[in-house]
Amino acid sequence: xxxxxxxxxxxxxxxxxxxxxxxxxxxxxxxxxxxxxxxxxxxxxxxxxxxxxxxxxxxxxxxxxxxxxxxxxxxxxxxxxxxxxxxxxxxxxxxxxxxxxxxxxxxxxxxxxxxxxxxxxxxxxxxxxxxxxxxxxxxxxxxxxxxxxxxxxxxxxxxxxxxxxxxxxxxxxxxxxxxxxxxxxxxxxxxxxxxxxxxxxxxxxxxxxxxxxxxxxxxxxxxxxxxxxxxxxxxxxxxxxxxxxxxxxxxxxxxxxxxxxxxxxxxxxxxxxxxxxxxxxxxxxxxxxxxxxxxxxxxxxxxxxxxxxxxxxxxxxxxxxxxxx
Numbered sequence: 001x002x003x004x005x006x007x008x009x010x011x012x013x014x015x016x017x018x019x020x021x022x023x024x025x026x027x028x029x030x031x032x033x034x035x036x037x038x039x040x041x042x043x044x045x046x047x048x049x050x051x052x053x054x055x056x057x058x059x060x061x062x063x064x065x066x067x068x069x070x071x072x073x074x075x076x077x078x079x080x081x082x083x084x085x086x087x088x089x090x091x092x093x094x095x096x097x098x099x100x101x102x103x104x105x106x107x108x109x110x111x112x113x114x115x116x117x118x119x120x121x122x123x124x125x126x127x128x129x130x131x132x133x134x135x136x137x138x139x140x141x142x143x144x145x146x147x148x149x150x151x152x153x154x155x156x157x158x159x160x161x162x163x164x165x166x167x168x169x170x171x172x173x174x175x176x177x178x179x180x181x182x183x184x185x186x187x188x189x190x191x192x193x194x195x196x197x198x199x200x201x202x203x204x205x206x207x208x209x210x211x212x213x214x215x216x217x218x219x220x221x222x223x224x225x226x227x228x229x230x231x232x233x234x235x236x237x238x239x240x241x242x243x244x245x246x247x248x249x250x251x252x253x254x255x256x257x258x259x260x261x262x263x264x265x266x267x268x269x270x271x272x273x274x275x276x277x278x279x280x281x282x283x284x285x286x287x288x289x290x291x292x293x294x295x296x297x298x299x300x301x302x303x304x305x306x307x308x309x310x311x312x313x314x315x316x317x318x319x320x321x322x323x324x325x
Contacts, residue, residue: 009043012064012087019060021053022046030079030088030324033071035133036288037226038295039079039324042069042088049092051192055161058190061087062163069324070190072138073110076228080325081295088324091137091192102156102197107137111144114196119210124201125149130210131217133229137191141183142320143176147213148255152176154196158183161190178257179233179320220282226289231302232260232317244313260317261285267308274301 009026016024024046030039044066048054054070061068067086071077094109098121105114111134118126128147129139138144143152155171160183175182183189221229234257237245248258261269264284271281276293279301280286287301302319309317 006043008064008066009086012060012066013044015060015064016044016046016057016087019053019056021049022057023049028088030071030074030083033088033090034074034077034079035226036074036078036228036295036298038081038289038293038298040081040083042084042086044087046087046089047092048089051093051159051161051166054089054091054190054192055163055166057087057089058161058163058188070187071324072107072135072141073133075133075135076138076142076320077322077324078228078295078298080323082325084325091135091190093192095193096136102195104193104195105136106193107135107140107191109136111136111139114139115210118196118198119203119206122201122203122206123198124206125154125198126151126196127201127206127210128213130213131221131223133223136194140174140191140194141181142179142322143181145179150176150178151196152181154198155194156197157195158191159193161192163188166192178236221286226291226293227286228321230260230285231287231319231321232264232285232305233320234259235263235315235317239315241314244315259285263309263313263317264305267305267312269305269308272301272304274298274304277301 013024013026016022026044027041028045029041031037046057048057069088071088071090091108093106095106096109096113096117097104114136115126115129128149132144139151143150158169158174183191237253237256237258252258252262261284269279269284272279275297276290277297278290306317
């Protein structure tokens with residue numbers, strides 16, 4: 001079976017190499033493409049420079065019966081040590097443009113570049129996403145947010161490839177929720193771009209606030225740290241078991257949510273270590289790779305944390321991070 005899968009991937013790589021707008025490699029180590037720096041080889045790795053190439057790559061993989069995965073900037077994923085038996089595509093179109101009172105952004109663009117562009121044009125709201133690593137597409141996919149704002153507040157339109165054609169959804173059709181969108185459930189719908197409309201703000205105030213957030217984030221999540229940011233989603237207070245909600249102080253609740261780190265700290269998460277993977281001694285929801293860590297070690301640590309919270313408080317913490325392979 002493995003030999004058949006390898007032959008299918010090789011045949012797919014040959015077919016993809018003839019598609020305009022695609023660059024194709026084999027055996028790319030996913031640990032070189034993810035911020036966690038873990039992950040084995042992808043059978044086929046392609047970079048798509050436009051939506052047409054992205055669509056053709058997807059169709060070719062589906063017709064060949066080869067598993068397909070779209071990878072953004074690799075900032076919020078854990079790739080398996082065994083790699084990915086199939087095709088991994090990175091979308092590289094990165095146009096960012098202020099037009100007709102809104103921002104047009106390709107999914108492959110940098111989220112930070114998008115944030116900077118909104119500040120440059122004195123548009124308010126996205127400035128609080130300063131220093132969140134990742135791509136524009138990844139931010140839409142996971143409805144990224146921080147400090148009181150999420151990207152869905154500003155989405156006017158999302159363009160995506162459904163495997164056959166380019167389509168567009170308005171915000172309601174995207175089914176945005178906290179760290180969720182329809183695109184997380186429909187892996188075959190591949191985000192190509194987004195149009196955002198933001199309210200006017202005061203440029204100097206936005207720059208000042210963004211600088212404050214940058215300083216905080218750089219202390220907590222240094223840009224060189226091999227991590228995916230917070231591993232677990234924050235929790236809606238009203239969904240917690242009564243005995244768990246009862247111990248949460250008012251100061252720990254923001255917009256109806258409590259940080260997972262509150263409960264993780266109570267089960268002794270800070271400073272835990274599994275091989276080359278460690279939980280920060282100063283932040284119970286920050287797991288990082290010391291160097292030489294593996295995806296298996298991350299999964300073991302995540303499973304241990306989930307078990308401790310479940311046994312002590314009676315609920316499940318849910319990962320924000322996504323898995324490949």
